[in-house]
Amino acid sequence: MLRFLYALVLGLVGVGIVHVTILFMLPAYSVRDVWTRLSTTAQAYETVVLSPSVPGGRVPTPRNPFLKAAACRFDLSEGVLHVRATGRVPFWSMAIYDDRGLNVFSISDRAAAGDDLDVVVASTAQMLALRRELPAEFAQSVFVESEIDQGVALVRLFVPDKTWTAVAGAFLENMRCEPL
Amino acid sequence: MMKTVLPLLLAIAVALGGGAVSVWMMLEEAPAIDALRIGPWTAFPNAGTPQADPYSRARFVREGGIPLGKAEGIAFTATRDSNGQALRRECAYRLSGTLPVSRLWTLYAADLSGMPLPPTGRRAPALHSQMILQEPEGIEITASHYPAPRNWLALSGQGSMQLVLTLFDTPVSTSAGIDQISMPDIIRTGCDA
Numbered sequence: 001m002l003r004f005l006y007a008l009v010l011g012l013v014g015v016g017i018v019h020v021t022i023l024f025m026l027p028a029y030s031v032r033d034v035w036t037r038l039s040t041t042a043q044a045y046e047t048v049v050l051s052p053s054v055p056g057g058r059v060p061t062p063r064n065p066f067l068k069a070a071a072c073r074f075d076l077s078e079g080v081l082h083v084r085a086t087g088r089v090p091f092w093s094m095a096i097y098d099d100r101g102l103n104v105f106s107i108s109d110r111a112a113a114g115d116d117l118d119v120v121v122a123s124t125a126q127m128l129a130l131r132r133e134l135p136a137e138f139a140q141s142v143f144v145e146s147e148i149d150q151g152v153a154l155v156r157l158f159v160p161d162k163t164w165t166a167v168a169g170a171f172l173e174n175m176r177c178e179p180l
Numbered sequence: 181m182m183k184t185v186l187p188l189l190l191a192i193a194v195a196l197g198g199g200a201v202s203v204w205m206m207l208e209e210a211p212a213i214d215a216l217r218i219g220p221w222t223a224f225p226n227a228g229t230p231q232a233d234p235y236s237r238a239r240f241v242r243e244g245g246i247p248l249g250k251a252e253g254i255a256f257t258a259t260r261d262s263n264g265q266a267l268r269r270e271c272a273y274r275l276s277g278t279l280p281v282s283r284l285w286t287l288y289a290a291d292l293s294g295m296p297l298p299p300t301g302r303r304a305p306a307l308h309s310q311m312i313l314q315e316p317e318g319i320e321i322t323a324s325h326y327p328a329p330r331n332w333l334a335l336s337g338q339g340s341m342q343l344v345l346t347l348f349d350t351p352v353s354t355s356a357g358i359d360q361i362s363m364p365d366i367i368r369t370g371c372d373a
Contacts, residue, residue, distance in 0.1 A: 014195020
């Protein structure tokens with residue numbers, strides 16, 4: 001009898017250990033995050049408009065009916081990331097997710113010089129090099145210093161009504177993610 | 181032999197079973213720890229960021245998704261009205277009050293999994309700050325099956341629902357002055373029998 005009581009106490013200690021182990025292992029084994037889901041549908045630096053019509057239907061789409069989004073994966077070890085899109089939309093914002101799907105950085109069009117989206121994402125070392133000699137095509141860019149090398153850049157647009165669908169669609173279609 | 185093996189098996193079974201069930205219950209049933217609650221509205225400013233606590237992070241990972249960043253905005257959801265009753269699609273509600281400062285905001289009705297409700301004819305159950313009539317004392321929105329004057333959020337169908345109010349480009353998401361902000365009340369004005 002005492003033996004079973006002892007086993008029960010041991011089991012309860014085990015509950016705690018298993019609980020914490022599962023809790024911290026869940027994120028590492030996730031396949032539903034934006035990075036993993038984008039990896040299965042697109043190459044790095046390929047812009048994907050996040051809509052339910054993407055083949056396989058595996059990309060996460062914005063639930064908000066007034067939002068449209070596009071995203072691309074990047075790897076800063078291949079060079080600085082330059083994200084560009086032109087057009088007049090009422091509001092855009094950009095978020096950077098790391099390879100676990102966590103939102104590590106975000107900006108809105110408030111930070112931009114004009115209506116266009118023109119953002120440069122660079123690591124600390126690349127940023128130092130850029131400061132020394134700024135390439136001419138980055139003159140209008142917003143600079144973002146990133147602590148992560150691999151991640152997803154995701155751009156969201158506000159689409160007030162159906163008349164804006166074409167404008168927003170064109171903005172996302174001409175969005176380019178390029179390593180430099 | 182059996183005297184040692186049986187208690188050992190019991191201990192292992194209790195540990196694995198209890199551990200799995202307790203994690204599942206924490207993620208499914210327990211209320212979130214770092215929620216921001218204002219009246220009937222709830223938001224998770226840290227959801228999907230490295231600052232989230234382990235439970236929020238595990239919960240977020242199970243659902244996936246692309247949460248708004250702090251500079252983008254913050255999404256509030258309400259599943260109950262200001263009197264604590266669950267929101268129902270066949271009922272009518274009046275949303276009134278003031279909103280925190282933001283560049284723009286959107287409001288839509290969704291099912292409990294977060295999918296927006298189907299439109300009534302061509303009118304989707306969704307409004308944003310640039311299409312509503314502004315009142316001097318904040319906003320006044322009627323959510324119901326039946327057309328209402330001024331600002332109408334067109335509900336349809338039956339069953340439970342939630343309201344999602346998203347503020348874009350707002351100081352609220354960076355948790356500045358969070359205790360002073362006010363959100364609209366949700367008052368039930370009637371139900372279809």
